[in-house]
Amino acid sequence: MEERQQSQISPHYTEQDDSLLQPKKQIYSYSDVLKITNNFNTIVGKGGFGTVYLGYIDDTPVAVKMLSPSAVHGYQQLQAEVKLLMRVHHKNLTSLIGYCNEGTNKGLIYEYMANGNLQEHLSGLEYLQNGCKPAMFHRDIKSTNILLNEHFQAKLSDFGLSKIMPTEGGTHVSTVIAGTPGYLDPE
Numbered sequence: 001m002e003e004r005q006q007s008q009i010s011p012h013y014t015e016q017d018d019s020l021l022q023p024k025k026q027i028y029s030y031s032d033v034l035k036i037t038n039n040f041n042t043i044v045g046k047g048g049f050g051t052v053y054l055g056y057i058d059d060t061p062v063a064v065k066m067l068s069p070s071a072v073h074g075y076q077q078l079q080a081e082v083k084l085l086m087r088v089h090h091k092n093l094t095s096l097i098g099y100c101n102e103g104t105n106k107g108l109i110y111e112y113m114a115n116g117n118l119q120e121h122l123s124g125l126e127y128l129q130n131g132c133k134p135a136m137f138h139r140d141i142k143s144t145n146i147l148l149n150e151h152f153q154a155k156l157s158d159f160g161l162s163k164i165m166p167t168e169g170g171t172h173v174s175t176v177i178a179g180t181p182g183y184l185d186p187e
Helices: 030-036 074-087 118-122
Strands: 043-046 050-057 060-067 096-102 105-111 146-148 154-156
Touching (some): 030 050, 030 060, 030 105, 043 060, 050 105, 074 096
Antiparallel strands (some): 043 050, 096 105, 146 154
16 A cells, blocks of 8 residues: 655635635645645646646545646646636536645645546547548547446447548548537547
8 A cells, every 4th residue: 555644734825815816715835735745756647737646635635736847838827727716616627625836836736536537548449540440430429429338448339420431442532521519520
């Protein structure tokens, strides 16, 4: 079992107008973030914004997304994300627990989602024009047409709009757009 550092984290609350949050919101110091993440011991994700680390506040797991100094528009994205998540709350949105804004150390602390992201569960779902024989275009890929088995393995369903790609030497390619708006294949 992974050993984690137990710490008493005392979030700071502010009454002054911070550049990221409105008054009375939870702020963590960089030293708090180091304790929460056990010195950034476990990476759980990476993105254009920065790296996401597993952390613990008391015994509750959290995700700590730290801004990478090389993120070109990272600070603006961080500000926009905090301002949005402080105003908008919904059961399908990850909850923002707090943030760190200490010098060049900037990060967000979210509720931890133990099963990772959807891409991790869809990673075996390759493009049908590459992996099928004969190759095909599904033309209606959307979340309701991706089914998950008991092991979260994704499989496509609903082939009513699908088209087989022409074989070598074939010349006809359909240019008719088909599918659900907002969910069309990139082709």
